[in-house]
Each structure stands twice: as structure tokens, then as C-alpha cells.
Amino acid sequence: MLEEEQVAFFLASRLITRGNKGTILLTIMIIAMVFVNLIFLPSIIAGIVVLFNQQNIDYSYGNLVIEPREDQLLITNVKELQQKINRVPGVVASTPRYTGAATIVSKGKSTTPLLIAINPEDEKQVLKIHTGIASGDYLNDGDTGQILIGTTLAGNKDQKVDRTPTLGGVDVGKTVEVTFRNGITRQYRIKGIIASGQFSVDSSAFITRKELESVLGTTDTANQILVKTQMTGNEDAMRITLMQYGIQEKIWTWQDKSADFLKSIVGSFDIINVISTIVSLVIAVVVIFIVIFINTVYRRKQIGILQAIGIDRSIIIKSYIFQALFIFASGTLAGCALLFVLLQYLTASPLVFPGGPVAPVLEPMLLFRAIVSLFIVSLIAGFLPSWLTTREDILSAIRG
């Protein structure tokens, strides 16, 4: 049986090396492009997901989010709890927050964004919001009467540009009026504008916890403590560790918090991905099929003669399958080389998305899936035309 394969391979190798090299090269290039297409878009999408994940960690949640115990609205004794958390091995830092809605008014423009009360120095240890100051300055722990406004919330002078309710293009140094849930209204000077690239941050406002406690009349309370851990990826283990260290509050991982958002993003991208993959594979099938089909039609007489001299049709079919597999292997290798160059370039100069720079992420499973898909497609595209041609009766084939 192996002899048949050897003869088929011998025949295929000679037909490739002594056949039309231009056609073979062109086909290999097309398959290389298809291969790149199979990998490129999903790797960009994977890059976007990585970016979103990192942004969620860096700007919204840290690694873990601690919330009030069951049936409680606030975390009390925050200082003590924070110290306790910070002593847990694997924890880098933590930051308490108080989040709630407030109405902000500027020159008659009114909107109700999320108002987040923070300890600015603690925040710096956990999140990267302080690095996103577009103009003005970041808050200090002792600041009162000052507010940070997200760039989306600040809005533009030309409000047609704004897609959400804004303050109509406020800037650093201007004063806004904030009305809290308890009905108290205070005026704040805008100390800085934040442009982090994260929508949830850029559409919020920030004041110090000290300021909020003076408004609400509370002390040492928060409704969230964000925790930064030494390693990303072991959040579940860290949650258990925190519980073992006596933290009785609810503990969430950043994945828990962003699950729905990510699911919807990945779900939408998956649809694009599937369509792109199907189109690429159809192109691959059609191209290889056409090349092999034209080849077999062109060699119809030769195939008939080979059968006439006693070469079994299975050998002829296998020789065409080998040719298709050669095209697949060369195309995949060329595609890998192209992809390598492309990925190197995009890693050095990432694509700039609204959320930040996106570098493609090549997952081994994706590579494996693309290779297997192309392999199967090549088998089919090599088999079908040669099977059809060798089905024809020998004399008709010889007559051409």
C-alpha cells in the first residue's frame, strides 16, 4: 500500500517541480494570504480583548473588588479593613471608594454621572487613572472643593459632537455645581480633566473621600475597596486567601465584574470572526479546487493514458492530493512568514483603538485551528477534481 503513496508522491513531485512554476507560486501566495486572513483578524480581536481586560484592571476594578457584606449598604471601619487587606500576602495595595450618582450643573447644562469619592494616593497604588490627566492636575488626599471631570463628561463646546449628556465643554479652573443624593449642593472648581480611554472613567467625576464624608456626614465608610494583587490571573486563589485571612465582605474578581461586558464584546467579534473565517476558507477551497481542476482538465488525456498503462486511479488521485497538500504546506509556511513580519510590525507600531493601542495576540489554538482548517480544505480541493476526472472512461479522457 505504501508503494502506491510513493509512486503518487513521485508523480506529484515531478509535476510540481517541472510544471508551471508561475501558477504554483501564485496559488501558494493566495493560500498564504488566506492563511494570514484566517489568523490576522482573530489575533486583532484577541488583542482588543486583552486591551479591554487590562483596562478593566488598570482603570475600573483592580484585580479584586470588595463590596459590603450581605444586607449591608456600606463597608464600615474602612481604614482597619484596608490595613488588614494590605497585610495579606500577594496584595500590593488597596483603595476604598464611595460611588454614587450626583447631579452636576454647569452654565445651565445638567447631567447625572457617577461620582466617585477616592483617596487619591491610595488610588495611585491600585489604578492608573492618575496617568490619564489630560489637563490640570490630579487630586491630593486633602483636597476639598475640587473635582476631576472625565473628558466625555466634560464634553465639547460644539455639543453636536457629544453622543452622551455632557457639561458642554467645561475646562480646568471652571466651577460646577454638584447636588448630592441627600439634597446638599456644593460648588467645585475643576482641578483636572481625565482622558483615560476607558468610557466608565471618562464619563465620571471624582472628588476626595474627605470631601464626600463632609457632605454626607459619615466617617470611615466606603461601598467598594479595590485591591491590586502581585499577579494577574490568580484572582480566584487570592479571593480564597483573603477569605482565609478573615475578610467577610463580598469579594469579586475583575472577571466577575466585567463578564457581561466582555461576553457581549467577544460575542459580537465572534460573529465577525466566523464570517471572516468562512469566507477565507471558501476562498481557499475555490482557489485550490480551481487550480487542481484546471490542472486535471489540462492533463485529462495524460490521466487517461496513465490509467491505460495500468496506473490505478487511486494513485492518480493521491498524486493530486499530494500536489494540493504541497500547495497547502508551502502556502502555510509562506503565510507564517508573512504573519510573523506583520505581527512584528504591529507589535512595534500597534493599531490605535479608542481604548488604547492594540497589538495582535497570536494564540496557539488559533494557529492550530487555521492550519487544520486549511489542511482539510486542501484535502477536499485536491481530491474532488481528480476524483471527478478519473471517473471518466479512459477512452473519453484519452481523446481529450
Added chain:
Amino acid sequence: MIIGSNLAKIYGKGTVEVRALDGVDIRIRKGEFVGITGASGSGKSTLLHLLGLLDRPTTGTLVIDGVDVGLLGERGRTLFRLNRLGYVFQDYALVPELTAEENIYLPSRVRGMTVKECTRACRDILSLVGLRDRVDFLPGEMSGGEQQRVAIARALVNNPAIILADEPCANLDTRNSTIILDLIRKLNRELKQTVVMVSHEEWHQKYFDRVIVLKDGKIVSGGD
């Protein structure tokens, strides 16, 4: 020994029926060099196709070396062609991407010879047809006569009992035709192979032991 009884090949149906071969009885003994002649459309090629198992008769039976080939399936017919028959085509029918040696190598390799055996057999047979120095030549690099000699070598490589040649000199000049006919005659004599050759050239007849003349699908003379 080839025994064909009541062989008929009918193309088309009803009023457009064409009887390419019409109830032919034929016997060809082992080692004979038989020529099949006749006017165009007389059925000589059709008869050769049936003898070469390239086509199946509409009616009749064909027994070659004791095997009723009509009972063979497609794979059986392919194996029979490979092991027992050698076919020489009018237009050489070599694979253009294979060298002279590789064209001959193919059927012997399929038959199960080792690479070493194949190479030796190919070189021997190329020497026999006088093309030892053309081993690595591609068909496009050889003359028509040389290509036909390679085709004959390919037909001979598996040492078949029967050689079937379909107007092997049709595309050759007289000088090259003579070389080919001399070669076939020599092989027939030395290797004791049965040769059935289709030809419409009168001067070829001197090479044949017997001439079968066909007319309108029937044997007019020489059917034995």
C-alpha cells in the same frame, strides 16, 4: 492466446446506432505479430481498445491468456493492463514532466519493483530500444521517433505477454517508422511477445505474421 467471440461495439441508440464492431471472432496465438488494417472507420482502433481493455464490448466475450476479461471489475482490468498488456499509443503519450527513464519507471514501480530494480530495468530497456544516452531527457527534448521508442520501452518494462500498438508510426517519417517497426519486430522475435498492431500503411504488412483486415466493423480476412 487471445480469443474474441462475437465481439460487437455499438455506439448510440435506436436510429442513430453505429456498429463500430459487428460480431467479430478473433484468435491470436502467443508470439504472433498481427497487424490490423482497414479503412478509416472500419473498427480497427475499436478492436484494439477492446483487446487493450480500454473499452468493454457491447456483446461478446474476450478471453486473454485464459482469463475472461469481461468478468473483471475496474481494478482487476487496471491490474490486468499493468501486468499482462503493454500499450503503445499513436502520439507517444508520455508524461511531459517526466524524463525518459521516469516515464518507464512509473509502471514498473506500481507493479511493485524496488527503486533499484526499477532503475536497472529502465536502463536495460532503454538500451534495448537504443536510447541509453537519453535517460535524463524530457519528452520535449527528444525527436518523435525517440519519444515513440521510449513509449515502446514503457510498454515493455513489465514484460507483458501482449503488446498492443495503435498506429505507432502515424506521426513519424519513413526512416523513423522503419526504426520503430524493426524494433517491434525484433522484440517480438527475441522476447516472444504477442504483438497486435493497428496500421493503415500497406508497406507495414511485410513485418506482420498475419494481417487482419476489417471493413465496416467486420473481419474481411485474416481472422483465423
